[in-house]
Amino acid sequence: MSNRVWRTLSAFNPSTRLWTPASPRNAQNRCTQKLSLTSWNIDGFSPRAVSRSKLILGHILADAPDIIFLQEVTRDVRASLLGDERVRRAFLTTDAEDQTSFAQVPFATMTLLSRDRFACNQDLQQGDEEKFMFRRVFRMSLPSKYRRDALCVDVTAQDTMFRLINVHFDSLGDTLQYRAQQMHILADLLREPGCGGGIIAGDFNAISPEDAALIDKNGLVDAWVALHGATNGATWSVGVERRDGLRSRRLDKVAMLGLKAEEMEILRPGRIKVPTPGDKFLEIPWSDHCGLRCTFTV
Secondary structure (H helix, E strand, O other): OOOEEEEOEEEEEOOOOEEEEOOOOOOOOOOOOEEEEEEEEOOOOOOOHHHHHHHHHHHHHOOOOOEEEEEEEOHHHHHHHHHOHHHHHHEEEEOOOOOHHHOOOOOEEEEEEEOOOEEOHHHOOOOHHHOEEEEEEEEEEOOOOOOOEEEEEEEEEOOEEEEEEEEEOOOOHHHHHHHHHHHHHHHHHOOOOOEEEEEEEEEOOOOOHHHHHHHHHOOOEEHHHHHHOOOOOOOEOOOOOOOOOOOOEOOEEEEEEOOEEEEEEEEOOOEEEEEEOOOEEEEEEOOOEOEEEEEEEO
C-alpha cells in the first residue's frame, strides 16, 4: 500500500560501535512462550525530556520486558536511547538508521525488541529456534490532524505472522473522527491475509465516552477490561492536581486480536526536580502518563 513507509530494526555492533540494519529471519521456530510488553508515553513537552526518559527507561528495564513501545519520543530522546549501553546491548530498535520518522513532527514513536526473545540474522546462534523471528518494519500513515502514524513490526511464531503496532492517536476533543478512523484501519491491519492477529498498544487518547467503545466496535479485545473489568485503569494525570480541573483518565490501552492477555498492571511514574526562577526547584512526574505492562500469550 502506498501509505506504508518501509523501515528496519537495527542491532548495535560493538565492534564498529554503530547501529546496523537487522536482517529478517526466515528460520523455523517453535516458541509458545509468553511475551511481556511495556508501553509508555514519555511526555515530549515537559521540561528535561532526556533526563525524564532515562528514569522511565530504567524503571521499564528493571522488569526486563520483551517489547517496549514508547510514544512522544523527541529527537534528543531518540539520540539518548540509541546511545544508552543497556539498549545497545540488549535490544533491536526501530529508527536507528536515520531521523526520517522525526521530520516535520515534534515527536514520534519507537519500538524496542529484546534480543533474548527476538532473532535476526546478526544473532545467529544455537537456540534461535526458541525465539520469535523478526520479519519487517513499516510505518503506516493515518488520517490525522497531527501527522500521526502506526509503527508496525511483523514477527513470526510457529510459522504464524503477527503484528506489534505502536500507536499515538490524535489528541483533544475535536479529533474523535480521526481516532475512530485510526482504530478501524489498525484493526483491519491485524486481519490482513497472512496475518494471524497481534497487538495494538500505546496512547489511544481516549478522552470521550465514544472512545470507550472503539476497541469493542472493531472486534478487538481490550486487555485491561478483559483482566480487570471496565472500572479504574486511569493512566493519565494520575495523582496530580491540575489547574484546568481535568480528571485522570484511561488514555493508554492495549488491544488484541488472536492473543490472550495474562496479566496487566499500571506503572506509576516517579518524580524529578526541575529548576524554577529564583534558584528554586519544582518536583514534576517523569511523565503525565503512567506506563502499562502487559503479559500475553501468542
